[in-house]
Amino acid sequence: MILYKDIIKEDDQRLYQKSKEVEIPLTDEDIKLLHDLNEYLENGYNDELVKELEIRPGVGLASVQIGVLKRIFVIYAYNEKGELFHFGVVNPKIISESTELTFLPTGEGCLSVDRDVEGLVHRPKRITAKFHKYDFKTKKLEEVTMKFENYIAIVFQHEYDHLNGIMFMDRIDKINPFFVPENSKPILFAGEDTEE
Numbered sequence: 001m002i003l004y005k006d007i008i009k010e011d012d013q014r015l016y017q018k019s020k021e022v023e024i025p026l027t028d029e030d031i032k033l034l035h036d037l038n039e040y041l042e043n044g045y046n047d048e049l050v051k052e053l054e055i056r057p058g059v060g061l062a063s064v065q066i067g068v069l070k071r072i073f074v075i076y077a078y079n080e081k082g083e084l085f086h087f088g089v090v091n092p093k094i095i096s097e098s099t100e101l102t103f104l105p106t107g108e109g110c111l112s113v114d115r116d117v118e119g120l121v122h123r124p125k126r127i128t129a130k131f132h133k134y135d136f137k138t139k140k141l142e143e144v145t146m147k148f149e150n151y152i153a154i155v156f157q158h159e160y161d162h163l164n165g166i167m168f169m170d171r172i173d174k175i176n177p178f179f180v181p182e183n184s185k186p187i188l189f190a191g192e193d194t195e196e
Contacts, residue, residue, distance in 0.1 A: 002040040004056045007065050007111050010167060015112055019062075019069040019163040021091045024132060026141060033072060034088040034134050037061045041076035058111045060155050062162035065112050073159040079151045080187060088134030090141065092160055097124035101184035102150060108158060108168040119177030121168050122184045123157045125149060151187050 008014060022030050043049045044057030059077035063070045076086045102125040107117060126149045133144045148156050158168055173179045 037074040090132040092131035098126040119172035
């Protein structure tokens with residue numbers, strides 16, 4: 001079981017390296033990796049386990065964050081309408097993105113960064129991605145092309161960045177961290193703050 005202490009933090013150089021594609025069909029090792037990442041995120045939604053295991057909840061987790069440089073991550077997040085997006089992502093490629101941008105007014109967070117980072121991260125509001133999607137209920141893997149928008153697009157891009165060795169802080173304007181371009185609008189998100 002992955003615990004918060006097992007997640008590598010921002011001073012670890014592995015977070016700044018590119019992860020490698022994995023072979024399809026997945027090996028047993030890669031399937032276990034997906035389930036381990038998923039278990040951590042699932043446990044983060046259980047208040048008792050959060051206290052007992054000292055888990056810091058999150059909405060996405062990439063395998064590099066536990067030191068495994070593979071192009072794999074898991075999303076377990078509710079969008080601003082309360083719809084659940086829960087699946088494993090293997091070998092993703094973002095194939096198109098909108099010129100319109102969006103951002104979280106409170107800024108982004110990351111399980112690999114245990115400090116508050118001030119500043120806004122502007123990302124494409126809509127993306128289309130091609131990847132192998134892993135369903136945790138059926139344990140099936142299928143190649144898909146999916147469109148994401150708003151909050152889930154942000155979560156997907158945040159995790160995708162991890163596979164390319166990019167941290168969210170790298171995307172904050174160094175001179176004016178709270179600058180908002182004309183083509184960027186905030187996400188209006190009801191509910192508690194969550195971190196990718």
